Amino acid sequence: xxxxxxxxxxxxxxxxxxxxxxxxxxxxxxxxxxxxxxxxxxxxxxxxxxxxxxxxxxxxxxxxxxxxxxxxxxxxxxxxxxxxxxxxxxxxxxxxxxxxxxxxxxxxxxxxxxxxxxxxxxxxxxxxxxxxxxxxxxxxxxxxxxxxxxxxxxxxxxxxxxxxxxxxx
Numbered sequence: 001x002x003x004x005x006x007x008x009x010x011x012x013x014x015x016x017x018x019x020x021x022x023x024x025x026x027x028x029x030x031x032x033x034x035x036x037x038x039x040x041x042x043x044x045x046x047x048x049x050x051x052x053x054x055x056x057x058x059x060x061x062x063x064x065x066x067x068x069x070x071x072x073x074x075x076x077x078x079x080x081x082x083x084x085x086x087x088x089x090x091x092x093x094x095x096x097x098x099x100x101x102x103x104x105x106x107x108x109x110x111x112x113x114x115x116x117x118x119x120x121x122x123x124x125x126x127x128x129x130x131x132x133x134x135x136x137x138x139x140x141x142x143x144x145x146x147x148x149x150x151x152x153x154x155x156x157x158x159x160x161x162x163x164x165x166x167x168x169x
Contacts, residue, residue, distance in 0.1 A: 057081035
């Protein structure tokens with residue numbers, strides 16, 4: 001396994017990659033150096049594969065609650081299964097939690113109402129958007145992987161570092 005060191009100590013390198021993978025998964029596209037793009041691609045592919053394999057592992061739970069009239073009412077909840085919960089925790093440990101941005105003309109109350117149930121927006125985006133989309137893509141192609149694309153852009157002016165655009169397919 002050949003890992004690029006990117007000229008940084010391990011803790012700094014891992015922090016940079018964690019941030020860049022989070023940005024890639026949130027915005028869908030990044031412009032970075034080619035070597036960083038290859039490392040970001042490796043990490044992003046592994047995290048997406050983990051989410052794709054576990055996103056549909058859910059359990060329906062029935063709980064008894066007492067309402068305002070002191071009557072017992074059974075309420076159904078849909079919780080994560082064990083595999084999805086483990087995958088969610090791994091994603092939360094491997095990514096920086098990016099918060100949802102407030103719209104240009106959106107009021108504070110509407111923003112609060114829209115985001116009140118979402119504690120980890122990036123993880124939710126991965127499980128709700130990317131995982132179903134890439135699962136469908138994998139079923140059509142009968143293979144996994146290949147969720148990112150790296151496009152070389154040439155050299156950066158100043159230090160002549162090879163630049164690239166990495167994006168989700």
